[in-house]
Amino acid sequence: MTISYPRQFLHSLFNCAVDAASASQRLPAFLPSPPAHGRTVVIGAGKAAAAMALAVEQHWQGPLSGLVVTRYGHGAPCQQIEVIEAAHPVPDAAGQQAAQRIRQQLQDLTAEDLVLCLISGGGSALLALPAPGISLQQKQAINKALLRSGASISEMNCVRKHLSAIKGGRLALACGPARVVTLLISDVPGDEAHVIASGPTLPDPGTCAQALAIIQKYQITLPDSVLADWHSGAAETPKPGDPRFHGHTHHIISTAQQSLQAAAAKAREAGIAAYILSDEIEGEAADIGLMHAALARQIAQHGQPFQTPCVLLSGGETSVTVRGQGRGGRNAQFLLSFALACAGHPRIHALACDTDGIDGTEDNAGAYCGPDTLQRAQELQLSGRAMLENNDAYHFFEAVNDLIMTGPTRTNVNDFRAILIV
CATH class of the missing domain: 3.40.1480.10 (MOFRL domain)
Incomplete structure (x- = not known):
């Protein structure tokens, strides 16, 4: 031949x-049934988030509202779900504001409501809400150092989870008592769901101690307040088995x-x-x-x-x-x-x-x-x-x-x- x-x-x-990884082809088969009485709120982050939101709109039966954040230039013409564009791979103020607004979307939810979370690679930078005591500028500097260090994506995201007020499962806790269904497009080797975009709606098996070891391995400087929180465990993420994740589900819809x-x-x-x-x-x-x-x-x-x-x-x-x-x-x-x-x-x-x-x-x-x-x-x-x-x-x-x-x-x-x- x-x-x-x-x-x-x-x-x-x-x-x-x-084409095989596109949201339009992969997402519809994974959509859950609409809630019988409650609202459906769509949130999400990543380079594919807008395309995923558009696929939801095209196949959803019933009313929708929500907001997703994607990289500049990666938007899609959604009608019901707002799309915000922000910076990647280093977060910016637009990403921080989008994260704040996403969290606001989750206020006053009930057990009858459904949160549909759309996650893809890039969400770690795009969903930028620094933990208390960390400025956006400090987070940007740490992120730049990680990107230049040669660290693997799982190492980088372990650190990012412990610098965030929203990643490592914390976003799911903000959704309570609503049920959360997370649909993910995987950009990580091994397709570990909690690593994708630093797992904002999934429990985190990683620890502050592991994040500290990564920072030390690559000789990255952290603010003293962050180091203190990591040493004490005050910045620990919610773990597998936490009852607050009960009833939540996730599906990886596209893989390498x-x-x-x-x-x-x-x-x-x-x-x-x-x-x-x-x-x-x-x-x-x-x-x-x-x-x-x-x-x-x-x-x-x-x-x-x-x-x-x-x-x-x-x-x-x-x-x-x-x-x-x-x-x-x-x-x-x-x-x-x-x-x-x-x-x-x-x-x-x-x-x-x-x-x-x-x-x-x-x-x-x-x-x-x-x-x-x-x-x-x-x-x-x-x-x-x-x-x-x-x-x-x-x-x-x-x-x-x-x-x-x-x-x-x-x-x-x-x-x-x-x-x-x-």
């Missing part, structure tokens, strides 16, 4: 993965695995064998790039462990310990490391993108590399190695016209990598 246009083929797999399976099916329809390596790969993006490149070369040169042609698919969330001054998200960082390791192998093509359409904080979803990518960079007198070390993969792929721009996809099941060996 010959693929005439490898870049377009890989991009089609990415589009298929994104589902998207990878959809992309694999599309590849097989085109006559290309597809193999899913993992849906929960974590680690330094550049190191993961080296690992994928070694596997791709083994296949291309020896037909092991898979025969060609084939495509390798993987998901998860890599991280980048920022040491340089350049631009570039984790997918571009992964792909530049991968391209350098493949050294222009004539049979290897690859794409790495974030399914939300935003690679880190940039305007691209990710990038593509082919056998001639490094050669074209050399003709422009670019040093891929130097740019990788400077965390400047964005400008590398921009110069060779290999960035992939999609704009916001309004879903988020995290990284998507596809490697074609012909």
Whole structure:
């Protein structure tokens, strides 16, 4: 089987993965029945929150009200549910005000009311209500330090829960005595519901002691008042088994695995064998790039462990310990490391993108590399190695016209990598 246009083929797999995770396709089957007598209040946060709210409006039988917060540019034309846009990945005043207004929506609820909570990746920054004694500016500084540290998403969210007045299950407590149904689009490796957007409506198994260990591991400075609350346990989150969560339910409606399976099916329809390596790969993006490149070369040169042609698919969330001054998200960082390791192998093509359409904080979803990518960079007198070390993969792929721009996809099941060996 010959693929005439490898870049377009890989991009089609990415589009298929994104479509498989869309709220419009996945959410309706998980909607609960409307309450017999009470109100339905919709709240939510995340890059997919507006798209999820729109899907609710299109399929709900009965009146609705509520408010969700999403990233700037990720809104949707909802009619009954208000949509507020705020900053991501570093929270801003708009996110703080949205969180305050969401909590106000929950006042005076009764046991006959239903709270439908729509959560997706990005909600940790977007639902920004600092715990007492912490200013928004302090929370912003801590968040920036976490993002540059190389911490995993589960580590970051453990810390965020213990800095918040609303995350780590606290938002659910504010809903009492109403019943809470949470629908989630997972952007975290392992699909642990309480990690997604720092679990605002789910009990938290993490502890202040664990958050302290993470801060110490990455040498992040906290205000003395926060440290005192963590040492004393005053900032502890509500735990599994807490009776205040009785009767609440949650459902993960979209996952990376589902998207990878959809992309694999599309590849097989085109006559290309597809193999899913993992849906929960974590680690330094550049190191993961080296690992994928070694596997791709083994296949291309020896037909092991898979025969060609084939495509390798993987998901998860890599991280980048920022040491340089350049631009570039984790997918571009992964792909530049991968391209350098493949050294222009004539049979290897690859794409790495974030399914939300935003690679880190940039305007691209990710990038593509082919056998001639490094050669074209050399003709422009670019040093891929130097740019990788400077965390400047964005400008590398921009110069060779290999960035992939999609704009916001309004879903988020995290990284998507596809490697074609012909």
